[in-house]
Amino acid sequence: MGVLHGVYVFGSVARGDRDLRSDLDLLAVVADGHGKVEEQQVYAHVPSELSELEPSISWYGARRLGEMFANGELFGWHLYQEAVPLFERRPIIAMLGKPSPYEDAVADVASFEKVLSRIPDQLDASPENSFYELGLVYVCLRNICMAASSKLCDRPDFSRYSPFRLTGIPPVPLSHDEYDLAMSCRMAGQRGFAPPAPFGPSLVGNIYARLAPWIAEIREKLESK
Known part of the structure; x- marks a missing residue:
């Protein structure tokens, strides 16, 4: 037992x-x-x-x-x-006691970056899944920024709004409203929260297009460290 x-x-x-x-x-x-x-x-x-x-x-x-x-x-x-x-x-x-230094930031960022890179093809194949794909943007972006914060900030930031708190790089190219929408999609799917108003695949594609080069810049910054 x-x-x-x-x-x-x-x-x-x-x-x-x-x-x-x-x-x-x-x-x-x-x-x-x-x-x-x-x-x-x-x-x-x-x-x-x-x-x-x-x-x-x-x-x-x-x-x-x-x-x-x-x-x-x-x-x-x-x-x-x-x-x-x-x-x-x-x-x-x-x-x-205190954990050993976290050394997997680059690998973890690259892993979630790879998941995000599939979104354009997924949207083309199944545009009706825009809700799910935007929720996935939230999951990946938050995990990428939690990992990156361990190297770019004074300490790892595990809050839901870690993407807006990174230092040493340009601000995340996403509004708080867009981020909250992505968060709402994920929480509606996982926790039963009320879903947001309907939206189409073009919104998700636009958000991904802005985020992809920014995330690549984060990875390159971590690699240089």
Whole structure:
């Protein structure tokens, strides 16, 4: 049977920038090799003032967390900067200390850049999927900028608006309204939020055309570092 060693909150609630789009990001640390516990065991440690938020649990064993910190993985840095304990048998995150330097920024940016590069062909083949493709723009852009922020900013920026907070490069060629539209598409598809007003593939194509050279500039900047 699984054993729960700790429950932590991270994400917008832990950062203090919670808004109407926020869910409750939870880290559940379980015994190595024994799998998950009942979700209600995790929820029992959530304070009442957060109970109305939709929970999203990430399950990890202490051994895997240790590997993540030792390897300098970006999610390890995410937890190091933000994780707030709700329950712990021992201070697992604190005991892991500071993660090793994150060295995969270029590879991670290139990976998401490749995913984005398929959007024009996908739109040509299935223009009715514009909603999905714009949601994908949000996912890729946010992950690219979280990775890039580790090298371009004082510290990694895991907020939803990390694309607008990068330093050392021109501003993202996207308005806040366009970014919020892309975010709304993703959250409507993944979390059941109300979908935005209909739009066509030309909007998505235009946004991609502006973003592609900007993202290439980010990658080249990281490569030069």
